[in-house]
Amino acid sequence: MFDSYDHRGAHALVELASSYLGAQASPDRATVVIVAEASAVTGEGGVVTIDGGPPIGVEALWRQLCDARVELVGPDGVARARRNPPAWLCRKIRRRDGGCRFPSCERRRWGDVHHVSHWVNGGPTDMGNLVWLCPHHHRLVHEGRWRVEGDPNDDLIFVRPDGRPLARGSPLPSSGG
Secondary structure, three states, X not given: OOOOHHHHHHHHHHHHXXXXXXXXXXXXXXXXXXEEOHHHHOOOOOOEEEOOOOEOOHHHHHHHHHHOOEEEEOOOOOEEEEOOOOHXXXXXXXXXXXXXXXXXXXXXXXXXXXXXXXXXXXXXXXXXOEEEEOHHHHHHHHHOOOEEEEOOOOOEEEEOOOOOEEEEOOOOOOOOO
C-alpha cells in the first residue's frame, strides 16, 4: 500500500514542491483548506473534505493536524488558530533525533514533527511528546495505524497495527560536543 513506485514518486514530488514553496516569501499562497466536523477532529467520526474537493480519511486529517496551521471554528462562527510547533522547537527536535526515528530508517533531511500523544487528545507540544519522522513513516503511523510509544527523549517503541512491537526506534545520536 505504501511502497508502490507510483506512491513513492507522488510523495517525492510533494516533498520537492513543499520545499520550494516553503522557501518563498509568502508560503501561505499555497494553502490547502481541509473542512472537518468537530467530531472528526476528536476521533468520534465525521465528515472530512478538502475545501471544494474530495473527502479524505480521518487518519489523513490527523496526520495533517500534526504540523499544519489549524483554525478551529467555534459555535459562534469565529475561527481560532492553533499553530504547529514553532520553528525553533522543530529544529531542536531534529537536532535531538538526528533524523527519522523509525527503526532502520536512514532519512535525515526531510521530516515531520509528530505528537506521540496527539494534541487533539491533550498531548503537549514539547520535547517530551514530539518525535521526528520522515514523511513516509509519518503517513504509516497515521494512515497505516502504527503507534509510537515511549519517551521521545529516550527510547521509543513502534507498534504494528496488530499490536505487536516492531523494535525500538533509532537511538538518539550521541551529543559528541
